[in-house]
Amino acid sequence: MKWILNLRRVFVVIWALALSQASSAQSLMLNDFPIVEELYENEQYEQAFKEYKKIYKERFQALDLNNQALILDWGIRLSYIAEDWESLDKYVGLYYELDPYFSASSLKEFSPQLEEYINNYVRSQSEQFVYVNKHRQNVDLIPSTVTVYTKSDIEELGVRNLLDLIRLTPGFAEIGDNNERLIGTRGSSSTTLQDVLFLINGHRINDVLTNTTAPDWISLDYVEQIELVRGPGSALYGGSAFSGVVNIITKNGRFQNINRLNVDVGNGNTFRSMKNIYNTYKMHYEYGRKINNTEGIYFSGTYFISGGSEKDYSQLDDKIVLPDVRDTTTLRQADVNGKEYINAYAPGYNLLMNYHREALQITANAQSSKYLYSRPGSFNTWEKQDREIANQQRRRNDKREFIQLEYDLFSGRDKSNIGDLRLKVSGDHFKKDFYTTVNSFGIDGNTRLVGDEFRGTMNVEFSSDSLFGNQGTRKSHLLMGLEGFVNHWFYQYYVEEDSNLVLNSIEDQFSKPGDDRLEYIGAFYMQTEQHIVNDVLVATFGVRLNYHSEYSRFDEFKWGEQYSPRFALVLNPGGTKDKDRFKFKLMYNSAFLPPPFLYRKGGISQFVGSTDLNVQNIESGEFAMSGNINNYFSYNLQTYVNKINNFIERVGNRYVNDATGLRNSGFEAELWYKRTFEKWKVNAFANYTFVKQQNFKDSIQTNFLDAFQAGQYENEDVLVNFPSNKFTLGFFGTTINKVEKSEKSISNKPNKITFGADLQWIGRTNIVNSYYVSDQGLLESYESAQKQQISPISVVNARVKIHWTRFSFGLSSFNLLGAEYFLPSVISRIKRQKAEGRMIFLNLNYRLRAI
The missing domain is CATH 1.25.40 (Serine Threonine Protein Phosphatase 5, Tetratricopeptide repeat)
Incomplete structure (x- = not known):
């Protein structure tokens, strides 16, 4: 796998070739x-x-x-x-x-x-x-609920990273986890397990250890379009696509020349201190070049460091930090020495390269992130650890690299009668280094998890628009694919320390003697879309057959393990180009999710799954309606019912499958207003999310249709660790200056101002907890765990940016009012953790001249 680790050399070689060809291609036109x-x-x-x-x-x-x-x-x-x-x-x-x-x-x-x-x-x-359905498809016809953000939307919304964008989207929410940042959708995420699949140009980037991809350090700088899908996606993508899919389409150089430098400087303590350790710096450079009419290259490089947002517990009313107890003495060190920094990062980078030439496409990505844990409220690490020690020892290092080569084997043929036959080959490397100090997550001594994951993937995919239909008649699309990949891992768990705090005792607790540390996964998938009436009524059927060397060996043939089907019916009465008031989708999707490596291998005592931990699966029924109210207003409405079997949850210090079965149901609504006036244009939006969860009365006798029968499930809402409702209201806009005769020159551009703000109201979140906050703002314990609520909170974000010629300057603030609030955290003893405080950013952008 050395060719993966030396990915930077690939960047340099291809980059040099591209620049040499680009200069010759440009000279002809200039002369x-x-x-x-x-x-x-x-x-x-x-x-x-x-x-x-x-x-x-x-x-x-x-x-x-x-x-x-x-x-x-x-x-x-x-x-x-x-x-x-x-x-x-x-x-x-x-x-x-x-x-x-x-x-x-x-x-x-x-x-x-x-x-x-x-x-x-x-x-x-x-x-x-959109492209999340594995081919170019009108968003009104895709058999999924999807929210699409273009690069222009991302710029105008002023978001910092993918996590900011996800929080604005209905159905999604941020979930607390002290050693990384996670998301959930539609109430199905309530463990340290991530059940949303992330793709970059169709390539899966979730790891094997916990199935996660931290959305906070996926760069938006190289994004052309992001597609956020709510609902199961295993019929196309297999495991990991349990509750949603995030498909990232990157920029490329085939269609535009790019040469841009961007710098962000931020601070999480209102600039009270300007020391490097307290500030946020982000520098990004991107370059794209059209080499010729069929060839182009694009490169993006980002450097990032952040001191996080400061929390001074000595100044807070609610400490939310458990005291240390030494014999009979109770210590509340956080009251005296209680400064903490939420979402802090040591230096990291994100590099991406895209190369296109006719039928060949190469995507390569290298990322490095060092997330510095905040000190958990559930275990007091304040007494002996200052910030320097905490930053050195309480951190999670993640390095990820992949390269994907895609080639159309039918290139040069008459595709009108054939289609595409694409071969994809890719390799991934994941490097993990997690250092956790005593009293974190219940750990009794300093520990360190170090290891590597490797994944090799091969995919052959055939698609055609003409196989089931003739030109000039009803449209159709057929997709068939074979996929196989191999996971290989090697992890070491350091469990003791010497007098110099150097961990020196190693235990391989993740494999048994004789294990080859390999895992094999394969699949065949098929999907057909038939236009019963062209662009008006479309029926979709798809199914994926799954092989997993540990969980699906075809000794049985069970729904949710060996196969995952989907069905959909889409009705657009006015067709795709008609601004119709009513468009409808009726969808059934299914998905499965094998337990992640960390739970099933039992390498760390705090993350051990039961010996009979099994595959988690889901069936989902959904009805969606959208349309245009008039020339300015549009709307989207979705309602759904999910039946989840074998839901993986944390009980005590173990992960087990829920035995009763769960019914998740919810409603999502979104309203957009877009209008251009004489001197300015504005976009405004509002969305609302509601979700609830109920237990089935008899898990053995229930099927998916029982989820629609009130007598089959309990009335009580048992949703925990996920907000039951959420409301977002926002706007963004730009000024428009009329061109006078003296202002016609393109090079003497008049200025414009972009601006925006949003309000995010996060409703109550239920948690089950043995601790409560006293009238003095301190944590005290119950005799037994009880159901509690994390209070609702409103968070305000705002930004403004001035553009002049090639230069722009902006000011933005996240959590502008400094709201103090909590995220649900399953791993924590108190089931909550502090959320990010106020962050202020200065942004400088300069569009360089073409090279």
Whole structure:
């Protein structure tokens, strides 16, 4: 696996080749335009446009696609300055046909007014497409509930990372876990297990140890589009896609040239201290280049460090820290020396490279994150550990690298009668190093978990739009695939220390003598979509057959283990391009989730699963309705019922399967308002999430249909460790300056201001706990565990950004009002942990000139 570990060398070699080809491809076009360029630089725009039109008429059709795009770049800018709207529409339309990702940022230069003009054109011409269903598909036709964010949405929302974006999305919530940051969706996540699958360009990035991918350190800097799917996805993606899928589509250099530098500086203690240890720094550089009409490369590099947000327990009313007890003496050291820093990170990086050439696509990613644990309220580590010791010893190091090669084996053939046959080969490496000090999570001595995971994957996938139908008749799509991957691991658990606090005793508690430390997983999956009425009524059926060397060996053939089906019916009365008031989806999905490595191998006493721990599975029925109320308002409504079997939960210090079966049900609503005025445009949104959980009365005799019969399940809501409801209200917008005659030059762009704010109300969260907060704000114990509530809280975020020519400057604040609140935490004795406090960021962005 050395080729994975030396991934940076691949970056350098491909990068050097790309730059050498890029310079030669560019020179041709620049040499063809000396007169136009000279006139343009001298602001003789009318004469420059006349010369341009001559060249366009004589040469455009003879050029290749790459040079056609360069010529259209000039045409759009010059026709806009000349106020030749007919020519502008023509050039924009031609560019849009060449480049499906066309936007103002595709141009060498643009003003805010030209950007708005192009954005309006693209919105009027295009449909929104998603790719989470393993092919390009209109969002109205996908048989799933999905929220889509483009790179423009991400920029305008002002979010820092993927976790911020997820918190704005209905159905999702952040879940506490002191050694990493987790998410849940629709109430199904209430352990340290992550049951949402994360994909980068279709490649799964969840690890084997706990099935997690920390969403806080997935960079948004390289994102073209993010698709957040609520509901099971195992029919296509197998295990891990239990309650949702996050599909990340990255930028690439085939369609636009990019050369941008961005710097963020933040602080979590209102800039009271400017020492490095207390501040947040993020630096990002990205470069993309169209080499020719079928080839492009993109690179993104991010460096990140954060001191976190400060909590001074000596100043808080509610300490929420258990006291230390030494013989008969009770110590409350947090009251005196109680400063803590939530969500702090030591230096880390995130590198991504994309290379496209005709039928070949290569994606490579290398990430490193060092998360510094906050001191848990359930175990007092305040007495002997200052911050320097805590940062050194209480940390989780994660390094992840992957490279994926994808090639269309049918490239060059007439695909109208065949389709695509794609081969994907990938390799992953995960490096873990978790150091946990005494009294953390109930651990009696300093411990350290160190190890590596390797995964090799091969996938062959056939898709066709014509196999089940003829051109000109009803549309159809067929997808079939074979997938296999091998997991290999090696973990060591350090359990003792010497007098110098150096861990020196190693125990391999994760494997038995003779184990080969290998795990084999395979699958065959198939999905067909049939347009009963083209773009109006679409039926989908899919199924995945699963092999797992430990949990699904085909000695049986059981739903939720050996196979996972899905069905859907989509109705769009007005078709996909009609702004209809009512669009409907009726969906059935299923999924399974094998217990993660950490639970089933029993390597650490605090995370041991029962000896009979089994696969967790789910069936989901969902009805969705969406549409446009008028030209400005649109809405989305979803209601669902899930039946979960063998739900993995923590009982005491062990993970076990729930024996009764669970019924999760809920409702999600979303309203959007989008409008452009003469001098500004604004987007506003509101969404609401409600979820409840109930036990079935007799798990042996129930099936999925019993989830709809009130007599089969209890009335009591047993949902814990997940907020029962959530409401988000927000807006973002930008100013628009009218272009005066003296402001026509693209290079002398007028400024614009972008702004936004959102309010997130997180409703009550039930926990089962043996401790309560006294009137003095201290933790005291009950005689036995009792059901309690984490109080609702409102969190406000706000941002503003000024754009001028190539430069922009912004100020943003997260948790602006400094609200003190808690996240549910299953692993903690007090079942809660402090959430992030106020963070303030300064943002500087500079768009460099094309190289």
